[in-house]
Amino acid sequence: MLLPIAIPHALTYYVPEELVKEVRFGQRVEVPFGRNKLYSAVVVAVTNEKPDAVKIRPIISVIDTDPIITEKQAKLWEWIADYYVCTQGEVLQAALPANLKLTSETVLVLSPLFDEDFNDLTDKEFMITEALTIQNEISIDNIRKILDQKTVYPIVNGLIEKRIVYLKSEIKEKYKPKKIGCVRLAETYVKYPERLNEAFDLLSRSNRQIEALMAYIVLAKDQPYVQKTDVYKKASVDSTVLKAIEKKGIFELYEREISRLGTYEDDVQDMFTLDEQQTRALTELTELYKEKNTVLLHGVTGSGKTRVYIELIQAAIERGEQVLYLLPEVALTAQIISRLQKVFGDKIATYHHKLNDHERVEVWNAVRAGQEVVLGPRSAMFLPYQNLKWVIIDEEHDSSYKQNDPAPRYHGRDAAIYMAHLYGAKTLLGTATPALETYYNAKKGKYGLVRMPYRYGDIAMPEISIADVKREKEQRKLQSHFTTQLIDTMTETLARGEQIILFQNRRGYAPALRCQSCGWSQECNHCDVTLTYHKFKHNLQCHYCGFQAPLTKACPNCGDLDLRLQGFGTEKIEDELKIYLPDAKIARMDYDTVRSKNAHSKLIKDFEEKRIDILVGTQMVTKGLDFENVSLVGIISADQLLQFPDFRASERGFQLMTQVAGRAGRKKKQGTVLIQALNASHPVLREVIDNDYREFYNREIMERNSFKFPPFARLIKITLKHKKADVLNHGAKIFGEYLKNALGKRVQGPAVPHVGRIRNYYILDFQIKLEMNLNTVAAAKRVIRESIVKLSKEAGYTTVRVNVDVDPV
Ligand code: ADP
Ligand code: ZN
Ligand code: ZN
Numbered sequence: 001m002l003l004p005i006a007i008p009h010a011l012t013y014y015v016p017e018e019l020v021k022e023v024r025f026g027q028r029v030e031v032p033f034g035r036n037k038l039y040s041a042v043v044v045a046v047t048n049e050k051p052d053a054v055k056i057r058p059i060i061s062v063i064d065t066d067p068i069i070t071e072k073q074a075k076l077w078e079w080i081a082d083y084y085v086c087t088q089g090e091v092l093q094a095a096l097p098a099n100l101k102l103t104s105e106t107v108l109v110l111s112p113l114f115d116e117d118f119n120d121l122t123d124k125e126f127m128i129t130e131a132l133t134i135q136n137e138i139s140i141d142n143i144r145k146i147l148d149q150k151t152v153y154p155i156v157n158g159l160i161e162k163r164i165v166y167l168k169s170e171i172k173e174k175y176k177p178k179k180i181g182c183v184r185l186a187e188t189y190v191k192y193p194e195r196l197n198e199a200f201d202l203l204s205r206s207n208r209q210i211e212a213l214m215a216y217i218v219l220a221k222d223q224p225y226v227q228k229t230d231v232y233k234k235a236s237v238d239s240t241v242l243k244a245i246e247k248k249g250i251f252e253l254y255e256r257e258i259s260r261l262g263t264y265e266d267d268v269q270d271m272f273t274l275d276e277q278q279t280r281a282l283t284e285l286t287e288l289y290k291e292k293n294t295v296l297l298h299g300v301t302g303s304g305k306t307r308v309y310i311e312l313i314q315a316a317i318e319r320g321e322q323v324l325y326l327l328p329e330v331a332l333t334a335q336i337i338s339r340l341q342k343v344f345g346d347k348i349a350t351y352h353h354k355l356n357d358h359e360r361v362e363v364w365n366a367v368r369a370g371q372e373v374v375l376g377p378r379s380a381m382f383l384p385y386q387n388l389k390w391v392i393i394d395e396e397h398d399s400s401y402k403q404n405d406p407a408p409r410y411h412g413r414d415a416a417i418y419m420a421h422l423y424g425a426k427t428l429l430g431t432a433t434p435a436l437e438t439y440y441n442a443k444k445g446k447y448g449l450v451r452m453p454y455r456y457g458d459i460a461m462p463e464i465s466i467a468d469v470k471r472e473k474e475q476r477k478l479q480s481h482f483t484t485q486l487i488d489t490m491t492e493t494l495a496r497g498e499q500i501i502l503f504q505n506r507r508g509y510a511p512a513l514r515c516q517s518c519g520w521s522q523e524c525n526h527c528d529v530t531l532t533y534h535k536f537k538h539n540l541q542c543h544y545c546g547f548q549a550p551l552t553k554a555c556p557n558c559g560d561l562d563l564r565l566q567g568f569g570t571e572k573i574e575d576e577l578k579i580y581l582p583d584a585k586i587a588r589m590d591y592d593t594v595r596s597k598n599a600h601s602k603l604i605k606d607f608e609e610k611r612i613d614i615l616v617g618t619q620m621v622t623k624g625l626d627f628e629n630v631s632l633v634g635i636i637s638a639d640q641l642l643q644f645p646d647f648r649a650s651e652r653g654f655q656l657m658t659q660v661a662g663r664a665g666r667k668k669k670q671g672t673v674l675i676q677a678l679n680a681s682h683p684v685l686r687e688v689i690d691n692d693y694r695e696f697y698n699r700e701i702m703e704r705n706s707f708k709f710p711p712f713a714r715l716i717k718i719t720l721k722h723k724k725a726d727v728l729n730h731g732a733k734i735f736g737e738y739l740k741n742a743l744g745k746r747v748q749g750p751a752v753p754h755v756g757r758i759r760n761y762y763i764l765d766f767q768i769k770l771e772m773n774l775n776t777v778a779a780a781k782r783v784i785r786e787s788i789v790k791l792s793k794e795a796g797y798t799t800v801r802v803n804v805d806v807d808p809v
Helices: 071-083 088-095 123-135 140-147 153-161 168-173 187-191 193-202 207-221 228-235 239-247 276-289 305-318 330-347 357-368 378-382 412-423 436-443 469-474 484-495 570-580 599-608 638-642 649-661 683-689 693-707 725-746 774-793
Strands: 028-033 037-042 107-110 137-139 165-167 178-185 251-258 294-299 322-326 348-350 373-376 388-394 426-431 448-452 463-468 499-503 512-515 532-534 539-541 563-566 586-589 614-617 630-635 672-677 714-722 747-751 761-770 801-806
Touching (some): 028 153, 071 378, 088 378, 107 123, 107 140, 107 168, 123 137, 123 153, 137 140, 140 153, 178 187, 178 228, 187 193, 193 207, 207 239, 228 239, 239 251, 276 305, 276 448, 294 305, 294 436, 305 426, 322 378, 330 348, 348 357, 378 412, 388 412, 436 448, 436 693, 463 469, 463 683, 484 499, 484 672, 512 532, 570 586, 570 614, 586 599, 630 649, 638 649, 638 672, 649 672, 649 683, 649 693, 672 683, 714 774, 725 747, 725 761, 774 801
Parallel strands (some): 294 426, 294 448, 322 373, 322 388, 348 373, 499 614, 499 630, 586 614
Antiparallel strands (some): 512 563, 532 539
16 A cells, blocks of 8 residues: 555555455555544555464555556555655655545635535535535545544545535645636526526517527537637627626626647648658657667757657657656746647646646646546656557657656656666657767667758758957946847847847846955845845745845944945846847846736747847746747856856756757747857856757766766766754764765765755755666665665654665756
C-alpha cells in the first residue's frame, strides 16, 4: 500500500474477510496510519504472505471499484523513488491529483454552483450536503462523526465526482469554474408541458420572442442543456429578448459549470506540406527508429521541428498509439497548444497545475480511457497511459525539466526516457541546443541523431554581433545600460515597423541598495541575499522568500546618506527605454508581470497582434516563442549569463543566447541579434555568433572530461538545513563522516552554498562525484539513504533536514 506521505516504504495492511473479493491492485483504499489518522492509500500489491511486522492493521474500506493506476505507473514511480533517492510516498504525492488523495484533515466545501437540488442524492450524501450548507466547511474527520460511521471515503469520493463538493484547498487557491450562460424553461412548463401553448400566447405580440422560444425547443430536443449563445445564433436574437422572456416567467437564465476539456471548437486545420528538410528528417527518423529507441532531433531555431512532431503524432494517432508531448514549462504550452489544437482538435489534452483539481482528474480518466495526445510539463508523465508509444521531449536541454523542490527531485527528460523504455515507446528529443549529455549520447551512438541545419523557408540564421560595452564606456558613448549601437539599431528597427525582444536575466529594478562609504547593503531578514529594489512597489524584496522592506534613507551601519541602487533588472531596462525611445510601446514579461492568471497569454497576444513594439523580459522571452515580426533581439548583458559559479555556466550561456537569438527573423527575412558584453572575447560568444554548436560542444566536452564532470561522472548533491547554525555545522560534520567513511574522496563538503541561508534555514552542501559505474552509483545511493537514517537517530540532530539531489542541474 502506498500512502501519500514521506515514509520510506510501502506499508502492509490486511484485507478483512468481507473485502477480499473487492481489493485489487491500483485501487484506493482507506487505511489507518499513526494514532488516529485515516488516509487514502493506493494498493500496489496483494499478497498472501504475512510480513514479520509485529502488528498489521486492517483496511477500512475500498474507495474505488476500478483501479485508478496501472502497473506501469507503479513501476515508474518505484524507479523514480529509487533513482532519485526519495520515498515512494513522495512520488505518489507528486503524481496523484489532489482529488485522488484524501486524508482525515481534508476539508470539504460545497460547490459554489450547487443549486440545492437534493433529489439525486442518497441519504448519506444528503446528510453531508445539508451539513455543508449550514457549516460551510467540514473536515472528513467530522463527516465521519456526522454520519456516525467509520467509512466515509467512498461517499465523499462520490460527492467529489458529482462535483457537489470540492476540497477547500482547491477553492481557496485556484478553483475558478468555467461557466457558460444557459437557458431553461421555468418549472411549471417543465412539469406541465401542455402549458407551453399558453406560453406562446403570452409571447404573441413579439415575433422575436416567439422565435427564441421555438429555437429553444428545437435545441433542447437533442441537448442536455441549452446555451444562450446557441439560441442567439439560431433565432438571431440577443440577450434582451431572452431577458424579456424570463420576465414573463417562461425562461430561466442560469449559469452552468462546464469542463474546460473537450471544448475546442475552432475547425481543425489542414497541415502545411512538409518542406524538403522536414521530409528528409522524417525519413531519417523512421530509419533510425528501426534500431534506436531514442533519437535526438537537432534542428536550429525556426527549422520547423514542430511540424515534424505533428507528422509523428498524426501517424501515431492513426495506429491507435498514445503520445506524450513534454514541454519544460507550463508557460510554453500556450503557443504550442494552439498550434497543435489547430491540427488535432480534441485529440490533444493538456495537463498541468493550472487546471483545477476536477479537471486534472478528468484528464487522468481521459488518459486511462485512451486520450490520444497529452501535452504538458514533466508532471504529465504521471498519468495512467494505456498504450503509450511516443514520448516527445521538446526543448530537451531546458533545465526547467528538473524539479528542484520538493522531492521527488527528478529530471523530466531523464525520467521520461526511462518511462518510454517501460512502455516500449520511442523517444524524440528535440532542441536547437542539445544538453551536453544528450549530444554525447548521440555521438556515442546510444541515441540516433537527425539534423535540421536550416531555417524553414530558406531564411538565413540571424546575424549576431557583439556590442562592446567596454569600448563604448571608454568612448563615453554608453547611455546608461545601453550601447549606442543597440539604441541605434532599435531605432532603425522600429522605423521599419518591426518588433524587438530585449533579454535581461534579472527581474526587479536593481538587485542591491548599497552604501557608498562603507559598502553595506540591505539584506533579507530571513535569507543571506541582498534585497532587490522594485520601483513599481517602491520597496525592497527578497527573491528567495518574498520578504519586503521599505527603502532606508541612511546607512544603518555608518549613517552615511549616500545609498545607491546597483545593477539592473528588467524593470529598470523598461523604465529607461521609455526615456531613450519615447514613442515605442514597451511591455515587460517577467515573473512580476505574468502572475495573474491570463497575463502571460495576454502579453503574447498583444505582442503577436503588434500592440507592443518592444518586449523586455527574463528567460521567459527566450523560450519557444514564435513571432513573425520580430527582427531584432538584444541581450543586455552577456557577462551576467556567463558568470554562474557552476560547471554548467558555459552550457547555460550558450543555450540561452542561442535560444533568445532564435526569436529573431523567423518568418519573413533574416533577423539581427546584438549581444552587449563587457568581456567581448569570451569563447562562448564566438560560438554563439558562429551558430556553431559543434565547436561549442568539442571545447566544452574536453573541459568536462579533464575535470571529470558529467557526462564523465555522476553528481549527487546533498543539502542539509537547520534553523540553528551550530546544530547544522555539527550535524553536517557527523553526516560528512558517515559519507566519507564509505565513499572517501568522492565526497566534497560540507560547504556553504552561494546563498547560505534561506527562510531562516542555514544551509550546507555536499557534492558527491561518482565514477560512471552502475554498481558504484547504486552503492553510493545506499550509503546516502543509510546515512540519512543514521543522522535522524543521532541525538540532537533529528531535526536536521537532508535533501538529496541526484544529477543536479
Ligand atoms: P522550431 O520549433 O524548429 O524552432 P517551428 O516549428 O516553430 O520551428 O517553425 C518555425 C516557423 O516556420 C513557424 O512559424 C512555422 O509555422 C513555420 N513552418 C514550419 N514548417 C512549415 C511548413 N512546412 N510550411 C509552412 N510553414 C512552416
Ligand atoms: Zn555605510
Ligand atoms: Zn528572503
